[in-house]
Amino acid sequence: MMIINNGGAFEIQNSWGNWWGNNGYIWIKYSDFQNWVKYAYEMIYFEKKTNVTEDYNDLAGAIRFVQSDGSDMNSTFSGSLYKMNNSYRSGTKFRIYISNNEPAFVYAFGTDATQKVFPVFPHEPTISPALNYKKNDVAIPDEEHYIEMDNTVGTDYLCVLYSLDPIDIETIHKKIESGYGSFYNKIKAALGGKLVENQNVKFDNNKVSFSAKSKGKTVVAVLVETKHVQ
Template sequence: MLAWAALSPASESLAQTRRMGLKMDDAKYLRLPRKSSNVKLKGALPVSYNLRELLPEIADQGLDGTCVGWSAAYYMRTAMEAGKLGLGGQPAKIAATAFSPSWLYGQVKSGLDNSCAEGVFLEDALEVMKTKGTALLSCAPANCDAKYDQCDDAAANYKIADYATLFNPKDKDATPGQRINAIKSALVEGKNAVLIGMMVPPSFIEEAAQFWQAAPGESVDNTAGGHAMAVVGYDDNMNGGSFLIANSWGKAWGSNGFTWAKYDDLVRFTRNAYQIFPEPAAKPQPQVVTLKGNVDFSISNGGMPVHSTLYKGIQVTPDQPDSKIEMITYNMSQPYSSGTRFKMVINNSKQSYVYILGSDQQNRVSTLFPYNSEEVITSAMVPANSTVLMPSANASFTLDEVKGEDYFVVFISQNELNLDELANKVKNAEGTIVQKAYAALGEEFISPKEIAYDSGKIAYEVKGDPKGSVVPVLVKIVHQ
């Protein structure tokens, strides 16, 4: 499906001042990494959550098809920066920190689009924000006709770390409740706006006020086109449960440019939704805990207890050439037989990429997480203060018929890694599994002397800003 701001006759007259401009392609969207459905926020979601105090003043895209620039740069990226700087409720300072919709739109629009009327893909804009950054509005004021090459260098200071889709529009088994919770969780986890691509029904253009809900008979098969917006809050008690939407149609639309969209109607007309992950914070103080987490294994009838051993043989020589650093490898306290099914839960205090490899004494190496298939590419990003159940709620890891020693190699990384390359390096390296793991990443590993491993459970803690960006967690299972 490909859709953008083509207008139905019913809404054409009003839409002369209500332009959209979002291109959508299901195949393009589904090729992006999707946030694992098994990532859960620690604790219950609050009844309501609102980021409105972090937003700049509501703006109007006018007759330009630039909704992607306004939603992604002006609203979402500004809210992210305002939250980082603690500017909530300070409109003048937020305005000075706002980001440019025109610079972002100009990065991804067609070279033939001289009037900013054709629209663009959110996916393309987010990739620019990840790889090139985003320019400030003070450098690149809103002007469709302007070129802002002079802002490119400064824009690189404002990159996002990554982004992930929240659901599959073609998944007929996904319930409205699952999609609602995916958006709510992303808002609370990220403390930032969720970007959506919505197929806009006529009632959203013509009738939205403080509240919006679809008119009787409206369907996704008869809409005015695709529109990008920012979801900036929710309230379970607002009109039976609603999301707060920041739109780019000026203050005359909705309620001063916002509307509370009823949960079920919002997710029914929303085809695309994205969670955006910020760049890591500035370097912390040496004694501040910057990363803390644990890993739990379980089988159907209970837990899988572990004990730890110091796995010798790895040399780390940044300061003392003759010193040896001992690294903990966790061992299951008892052997397990072929066919044993088990799950893994990872809890992490800091936003991180999580990668898992499996290996054995026959040097078979497999990629276990993130899981990719023809249907879905799973994002490796796990938000801060979240848990992720692996491989999934309705699947388990299973020990095969090859007996011996099996290993789980878990990498908790600040930076994005190529899992297939990691697997090949581990497979082709010489030595023990620990030596293979170190050979795969080398200096990217945080030195074991900088990591406090718990000897009684699979847990780790890192303080300050040590050299490297990856915490390794190694687990051995005796397979009998």
């Protein structure tokens, strides 16, 4: 089915042929559409940027960590990543807010002392990484629930990739798991030269936020390190 019009209700065109409905078309109320349609897709054209000045930031975003009591989990930028100002115990409940200030494909994943990489966003194949508009805010896991820190103490990492192009994220995960060196170096190696040069990315020192000029590259990686205690 494809939605082709909006006039107080949706007009639906079905693939079965013109013998169905009104020559293949039928009107459906918003409430009925919501109740009966399991999946819907929106096609959005990405306009190619032209006449871009050297001062134009084509990748930008921010990340917030909020505990279940409403308090922020603050961090400070330290060279190649953000480090949480405080350590956090197993059982801590928190929510992550991922924002983009320019259209981007956004992927988030984490790792811990097990060295395994696990997806954070998108967390299932039916969810698209494409944040097509400026200023999206994605709550993880959602607006009603929280992430709870498990019993694997040590150092936890979250990485959020902001990309101008789609990424084969499963391959990236596998390369990171089999890589060597620091988490940052594993990510850099896995992306194979796609990372925006450091001098073209401006990271805020006291909040997880950045703006960048891609200048021929396609990905900015934002890393957050957390000391996880028992």
